[in-house]
Amino acid sequence: MTRVAVMGAGSWGTVFAKVLVDAGCEVVLWGRRAEVVRDVNERHANGEYLPEVALPEGLRATTDLAEALEGAEFVCLAVPAQTLRENLAAWAPHIPSDAVLVSLMKGIESGTTLRMSEVIAEVLGAGPERIGVVCGPNLAMEIARGEPGAAVAACSDEETAQRLQAACMTPYFRVYTSTDVVGCELAGAVKNVIALCVGIATGLGFGDSTKALLMTRGLAEITRLGVALGALEPTFAGLAGLGDLVATCSSPYSRNRTFGENLGRGMTLEEVIAVTKQTAEGVKSSRPVLTLAQKHFVEMPITEVVAAVMHDGVPIEEATLKLMSRSPKPERYGV
Ligand SMILES: NC(=O)C1=CN([C@@H]2O[C@H](COP(=O)(O)OP(=O)(O)OC[C@H]3O[C@@H](n4cnc5c(N)ncnc54)[C@H](O)[C@@H]3O)[C@@H](O)[C@H]2O)C=CC1
Numbered sequence: 001m002t003r004v005a006v007m008g009a010g011s012w013g014t015v016f017a018k019v020l021v022d023a024g025c026e027v028v029l030w031g032r033r034a035e036v037v038r039d040v041n042e043r044h045a046n047g048e049y050l051p052e053v054a055l056p057e058g059l060r061a062t063t064d065l066a067e068a069l070e071g072a073e074f075v076c077l078a079v080p081a082q083t084l085r086e087n088l089a090a091w092a093p094h095i096p097s098d099a100v101l102v103s104l105m106k107g108i109e110s111g112t113t114l115r116m117s118e119v120i121a122e123v124l125g126a127g128p129e130r131i132g133v134v135c136g137p138n139l140a141m142e143i144a145r146g147e148p149g150a151a152v153a154a155c156s157d158e159e160t161a162q163r164l165q166a167a168c169m170t171p172y173f174r175v176y177t178s179t180d181v182v183g184c185e186l187a188g189a190v191k192n193v194i195a196l197c198v199g200i201a202t203g204l205g206f207g208d209s210t211k212a213l214l215m216t217r218g219l220a221e222i223t224r225l226g227v228a229l230g231a232l233e234p235t236f237a238g239l240a241g242l243g244d245l246v247a248t249c250s251s252p253y254s255r256n257r258t259f260g261e262n263l264g265r266g267m268t269l270e271e272v273i274a275v276t277k278q279t280a281e282g283v284k285s286s287r288p289v290l291t292l293a294q295k296h297f298v299e300m301p302i303t304e305v306v307a308a309v310m311h312d313g314v315p316i317e318e319a320t321l322k323l324m325s326r327s328p329k330p331e332r333y334g335v
């Protein structure tokens with residue numbers, strides 16, 4: 001039986017742990033808080049993050065690092081992107097030296113502009129053949145209910161990607177492989193920034209034409225950045241790209257879209273931060289994504305205004321005007 005540790009018992013860590021159990025793995029879910037761990041072990045539930053979701057009885061949870069990580073073939077990482085570095089440093093002594101490290105996260109590190117696989121490589125000194133990513137249009141609540149879903153398991157080493165695929169494929173969760181780690185990670189992280197903008201548009205009361213505009217031009221700028229950073233262009237038309245963008249930008253379950261929607265409705269940034277209990281990665285990632293774009297001379301107008309609204313106090317009306325008054329140009333997709 002494949003032994004897997006899932007580190008982080010929030011929404012996605014818990015649901016991905018369920019998927020792994022349903023796929024036939026032996027899974028231990030590590031959580032920081034004893035009450036969440038107790039809920040998983042005793043009630044087979046995670047009431048705080050996933051009300052009304054029944055978890056498999058075979059899923060075990062613990063607050064003990066050594067217990068979670070001992071003998072793990074895959075270590076799946078599901079904490080907020082901005083805490084991963086400090087988490088990994090603390091976990092490092094317990095992580096088996098041959099374990100494959102799998103990022104389930106969709107963010108870019110502030111300050112360093114590193115992708116999660118790069119943070120993993122830097123902190124743990126692991127080679128690319130030991131680092132994987134699972135991403136795609138996976139809203140935790142929907143996958144938890146067993147609704148048909150799909151994801152991409154990516155690793156530069158194709159055989160490892162196939163092992164990862166086998167570990168998490170179930171009758172309701174179809175997994176494809178990819179070797180484009182850069183593309184998958186960038187697509188997952190930057191769609192959160194675009195979802196913030198679609199949320200703002202929704203909160204302002206704009207309809208589907210505006211949302212389609214933002215998603216389409218959003219995908220164009222995600223693709224431009226990805227290709228400049230060495231990703232493969234077709235990745236952005238796939239599940240990790242278009243798929244996740246559409247799911248996140250359309251779903252009331254999305255924390256990023258909801259964050260934006262609250263802003264668009266007129267709440268202040270401070271008020272929205274106060275009511276947002278789960279991780280909306282796009283808020284912090286918008287700045288490092290923009291820094292990456294500038295460093296590589298890639299134009300990302302939507303990301304630029306989102307970062308300005310999130311970090312520089314630029315009013316939404318001004319951001320809208322800025323986007324809509326850009327110079328006329330031919331429609332270009334990709335580079
Ligand atoms: N929720 C979803 O539908 C999906 C989320 N993701 C990604 O998964 C990652 C995790 O997100 P969620 O589980 O949804 O977030 P969440 O907010 O539901 O849970 C985050 C978890 O991290 C823990 N945590 C917070 N600060 C920590 C720290 N300093 N050290 C250790 N643990 C800490 C929290 O206690 C919680 O268990 C994010 O990058 C997100 O983009 C990916 C696919 C789907």
Ligand SMILES: O=C(CO)COP(=O)(O)O
Pocket residue numbers: 106136137138139140192195244247248253254255256257279280281
């Ligand atoms: O990544 C997600 C869906 O694939 C979840 O999006 P949110 O983090 O915005 O909820």
